[in-house]
Amino acid sequence: QSVLTQPPSVSAAPGQKVTISCSGSSSNIGNNYVAWYQQFPGTAPKLLIYDNNKRPSGIPDRFSGSKSGTSASLGITGLQTGDEADYYCGTWHSSLSAPYVFGSGTRVTVL
């Protein structure tokens, strides 16, 4: 069971917006930066958002991140069929048994 909780799936029609939530605690999200990763089936994850809301070079501004308290969110606007993938949040966790933790993952489906 993941320390960070994400909905298993979200869906929307092309052109619409989806928001993926990531719920944690003061031991992780509440006091640390959050990153988001995109993973297409059979491929490696890719960094999408870092430091809560920053995009690496080449990531379109349709993707945005935010954080409030012990929760974070990833927003995708102008949804495209090419956005169908799994999305994971991740952050530092104040536990030596697992200093970095990932969310359970959310599958985005474009209807």
Next chain:
Amino acid sequence: EVQLLESGGGLIQPGGSLRLSCEVSGFTFSSYAMSWVRQAPGKGLEWVSSIIGSGTSTYYADSVKGRFTISRDNSRNTLSLHMSSLRAEDTAVYYCAKDPSDYPFDGFDVWGQGTMVTVSS
């Protein structure tokens, strides 16, 4: 261009050992922490281990502590993961990942393509 290329995966019997390697290029290897992250079939991502740029500090998930050893050779731009006493639950795709700084646990900005490890008799 930053590239990470894993190798060494395969089929191994329970209790056996395996060594994974990750050859990197395109950045100053010794200046960055590096990590291994795994993904069991059909499951989510799990952080496994990290090592700082100098190699003097290492970190492990409880699930692999005492069985896995992470190391790096900065002269050869290579990261390694030696895995022993392997169990069925270690079956996963193992990804080599670059940290954005020499401080681990800040996320992973570049990932390799992964190498599959299957532990089965």
